[in-house]
Every structure is written in structure tokens, then in C-alpha cells.
Amino acid sequence: MATPAEARVDLSAIRHNVALLKEAAGGVEAMAAVKADAYGHGLVPVTRAALEGGAGRIGTAFVREALALRAAGVTAPVLSWLITPGEPLDEALEAGIELSAFDTWLLDEIAAAARRTGRPARLHLEADTGMSRGGAPLARWPALLDRALALRAEGAVEIVGLWSHFACADIPGHPSIQAQLDAYEEALKLAEQAGAAGSEVIRHMANSAAAVTLPAARFDMVRLGIALYGLSPIPEQGDFGLRQAMTLVARIALVKRVPERSGVSYGHVYVTDRPTTLAIVPIGYADGILRHATGRAEVLAGGRRRRVAGRVCMDQFMIDLGDDVLSAGDEVVLFGPGDGGEPTLQEWADTLGTITHEIVTRIGSRVPRVHLDGPPGAGAVTSGEGSGT
Template sequence: MATPAQARVDLAAIRHNVSLLKEQAGGAELMGAVKADAYGHGLVPASEAALEGGASRLGTAFVREALALRAAGVTAPILSWLITPDEPLDQALEADVELSAADARLLGEIAEVARRTGRTAKLHLEADTGMSRGGAPLAAWPGLLAKALELRAEGVIDIVGVWSHFACADIPGHPSIALQIEAFETALKLAEQAGAAGSHVIRHLSNSAAAMTLPAARYDLVRPGIAMYGLSPIPELGDFGLRPAMTLVAQVGLVKRVPEGSGVSYAHLYVTDRETTLGLVPLGYADGILRHATGRAEVLAGGRRRRIAGRVCMDQFMIDMGDDPLSAGDEVVLFGPGDGGEPTAQEWADTLGTITHEIVTRIGSRVPRVHEHTSSVTTGTSRRP
């Protein structure tokens, strides 16, 4: 290992996961969500693996992410959906990046850029069906449609999609799910009546959880995110046959023997109860190892699981090996698929009271992503509703 730590990303696992999701989509297109550096897995390699696995489109939060994909030679359709003021819209249109819009202000801004560049903007109109985050509320939806149709008649935009986003699809049976589907149907009906939802307009609503559990919500396209990377969108229903793609490892930086009663790391939250061997792992909260993993999260070292001993520091944490052997340079596995007895990202998330999305996206830029093609896919506790 050339660096103290690595996030090893199995691209074969991503291809497998996308293929499985594509099968589950029942004929709908698949847009791979690759925002946030592909959920920490490496934007370009993960995107290419997703396309190889069966994705026909890619989705990013910000335009700069889409432009990075274009700069890397990715030609597949890309949608950017979080358009804030002063985004590089000129570059987006020139790079044929599709944009999302949910209010008249943004429609006007995009139209002005289209006039200036001479390029027709491809737009997905977003309806707020009950998440109260992005999207136009249904009360404002007819006005958004009217403005979009006016600009389409001018020739500066083309309406290529109508979409929304679930709030609670990962909570099976939540009453908001049916209400959001109903609201989306209303938005679609209004769009059709206005003439804004022709046969080429893509209807999309489903994230990972909905794509795998709600056939009625798949429409023309599904937008899986976390599931592409092998992490279950609904852990209580099993792993769905997904294969975790990321394994986080580090080399032991220092090993030393300390006496009973030794306080370990800041605030001496951990004190040795015997003479013991401590190992220093060169990853800390600057690298995405949450500080409240202190004394809670486990790693695999020397063939056994060890709990983090003492406070997680900015660049490092300690483990207590007891009398087991450990040498500088030995590999410690923080999380991975679990094949070798190591913790999984799901276990880390459960232990720390969060979700796997946060575990993998927080891994910092000091940790290089090493892309491999090594997966031997197994299906574990697969359950497919």
C-alpha cells in the first residue's frame, strides 16, 4: 500500500448492483445517481461502471459534477438537479447537460442563457409532491407549466422530463408514499392537459428504495443511488442481493506495549486494565471517521474485531490488541463486504446511529480511491419484495 489508508472500490460490484437494479426496474430506464463523488466511490470510474452495468443516464446534484463527467469523456445523458444562483449554466448547455427547474426565476435564468448561447436547454420540471424540499408545490405547478410552455414555444427550452422525489420510500408502508404517488399523478395529469408531457417526456419518481419495492412508482425511469454501491436502501428487508463496493483499509502506523492503567488518547476516555499492546491506525475525523465512533465502532485487525480504544483524533485512532501480535504496516479493515469477518458499512451506520450514505460519503480526500475489478458476488440475506 503506497498510502497509509485506501478506500478500495470494486467496480465489478457496482456493475453487478446496477444490473440487478435494472432487472428490478421492469423495463424502466435507469439513471445512476453519482452525486457527491459517486457517494464517495470516485465519480468517473463509478459512473463508467454504472453505465457498463446497464444505466442509460447519470444524475448529479451540481452542474460542476456533470461537467467533470463530460471532461472525462462521458457522453451519456446527464441530469443536474440542484441549480443554485451563479451555476455555470453556459457551460452546462454547451456540454449538453440536462437541468432541473422548479420555479419561474430559474426558468428565466436558463432561458436567458439559452438565448445567449444559441443552445436549447433540456429541462426536467420538478414537482413537490410532499417532501417540501425541491420542486414546485402543486399550487404553483400550473404556473410553472405555463412559463415552461411559453419558453418552449420560443424555442429556448425543451421539456424532456417531469419528476419528483420520495420522502419516505425507505419506510415500508409509510402513509406519505401513497399520497406522494397520488400527488405525482396529479402533476402528470396537469402536465398532460397543458401539453407539457408528450411521449418523449420522461416521468421519474423512484429512488433506490422505491425502485426495489414499489413497482407502481417506477414510471419511465428509476434513479437509484445508494443501492448502486451495494448498500441496502431498506436494511430491515435485507441486502436485496446487492454487493458492497467499498472496503476501507489502513496500515498500522505504530505498535507499542503499555502498562496497566495507561490512559489512551484525548481525555483518557479509555484506560488499559492490563499490560497490553496498542496499535495506531492513521485515519481520523479529518478522513471521515466520525468522532463519536470513539469506543463504539469496530475494525478487523490481526484476524479479530477490535473496538476503537479512546477518542478518535483528527488523523488517527488507537486499538487495543491485548497480547495478540501486531506489527507496523499490518492492514486494518474498517469496513467492507463482510466476507473476511470485517464490519460492514451498515454495521458502522447502525452503531453510530446514522445511515450508510453518511459513512461512505464522509471518507475524505486524503484517502485515495483505488478502483479494482475483483468482486465474487454472493447474495447473503437477499429479500426482494
């Protein structure tokens, strides 16, 4: 490792997770969600690994993410679902990107792009079944269907998907789950009555949590998000056999001996209670290490767990080695699969009172993503393609 820190991504874990999740979901089609730079793991390498693992389709939040995939040579079906006015819809249609529509104004913008390019838009219509985020509420769903059908008659669009999103699938037994399923079934019924729900139209609602726990929600396809990366969608129920893909490491920059009662880092919130050895780890909150990891999060260094000592700084944090002997250049593992005794991402999330999604997506562009075809140390680098940030 020639950089102060790096995030090692095991692409074989991505492939394993896709295959495992498809089996758990009864073999229905799987869409790999690679938004936000593949949850911080590296957009293009992860997309390729997910397709190799059996994903049939790819999902992104933004059009520019989908265009980046096309520019990298990815030819699989790609859906983009979060579209604001003025997006490059002409480019999207020319690249064969499928688009989600949740309101009539967006349908009209997409249809205008279809007329300009001469390429009918492939649409997934989104229903809001109770998350109150994206999608057309059921009261406005008929109007969305009517407009989409009129545009289909014109030849400007094709309806290829009908979808929605759970709010609480990661809370088994939550009353909203069945309520949303019922609402989605009603949306599908209305679409069928209107003539917008033929056998070729993909019905999809299940996220990672629903894919592994809710057979009734799988329909024609499941969307694999956090579980794709080997992180449990319902931590209270275990890891479901998933393999964590990311290991975050850094090299010690400095080791120094300090006396008893030495204040460490800003504010001296940590003061040594004996003569001890400190090590500087060159990664900080500018790289996504949450500042409230101060005094809470643990890392693995010299074969032992060490807690962050003193406040996390912009570019670095400190650990207390006691009388152990480590040197500049020695590796510190912030988190990984746990195979070597290091903390896992779930441990970090639990310790910091957040979710694994937030931790991995905040790791910044100064930290290179190194893509391996196997666990760290077990295989050669297969891709040096960056994080996309």
C-alpha cells in the same frame, strides 16, 4: 498499499448492482446518481462502471459535477438538479447537460443561457409532491408549466422530463408514500392537459427504495442512489442481493506495549485494565471517521474484531491488541463487504446511529480511492482516478 489508508472500490460490484436493480425494477431505464463524488466512491470511474452495467442516464446534484463528467469524456445523458442563481448555465448547455427547473426564476435564467448560446435547454420539471424540499408545490405547478411551455414555443427549451422525489420510500407502509404518488399523478395529469407530457417525456420518481419495493412508482425510469453502491436502501429488509463496493483499509503506524492503567488518547476515556499492546491506525476524523466511533465501532485486525480504544483523533485512532502480535504496516480493515469477517458499512452505520450515506460521503480527500475490477485482492487496479475532491 503505499499510503496510510485507502478506500478500495470494486467496480464489478457497481456493474452488478445496476444490472440487479434494473431487473428488480422490471427493466425500466435506470439513472445512476453520482452526486457527491459518487457517494465518495470516485465520480468518473463509478460513472463509467454504472454505464457499463446498464444505466442509461447519469444524475448529479450540481452543474460542476456534470461538467467534470463531460471533461472526462462521458457522453451519456446527464441531469443536474440543484441549481442556484449564477451557475455556469452557458457551459452546461454547451456541454449538452440536462437541467432541472423548480421555479419560474430558474426557467428564465436557463432560457437566457439558451438564447446566449443558441442551444435549447433540455429540461426536467420538478414537482414537490410532499417532501417540501426541491420542486414546485402543486399550487405553483401550473405557473411553472405555463412558463416552460411559453419558452418551449420560443424555442429556448425542450421539456424532456417530469419528476419528483419521495420522502419516506425507505419506510414501507408510510402514509406519505401513497399521498405522494397521488400528488405526482395529479402533477402528470396537469402537465398532460397543458401539453407538456408527451410520450417522449420521461416520468421519474423512484429512488433506490422505491425501485425495489414500489412497482407503481417506477414509471419510465428509476434513479439509483445508495443501492448503486451496494448499500441497502431499506436495511430492515436485507441487502436485496446487492454487493457493497467500498472497502476501507489502513496500515498500522505503530505498535507499542503499555502497562496496566495506561490512559489512551484524549481525555483518557479508555484506560487499560492489564498490560497490553496498542496499535495506532492512521486515519481519523479529518478523514471522515466519526468521532463518536470512540469506544463503539469495530475493525478487523490480525483476523479478529477490535473496538476503537480511546477517542478518535484528527489523524488516527487506537485499537487494543491484547497479547496478539501485529506489526507496523499490517493492514486493518475498517469496513468492507463482510466476506472476511470485517464489519460492513451497515454495521458501522447501525453502531453509530447514522446512515451509510453519511459515512461514505464523509471519507476525505486524503484517502485515495483505488478502483478495482473485482473484490479487493481479486483483481488488478483498473483506475487510479481520484475521488474528485
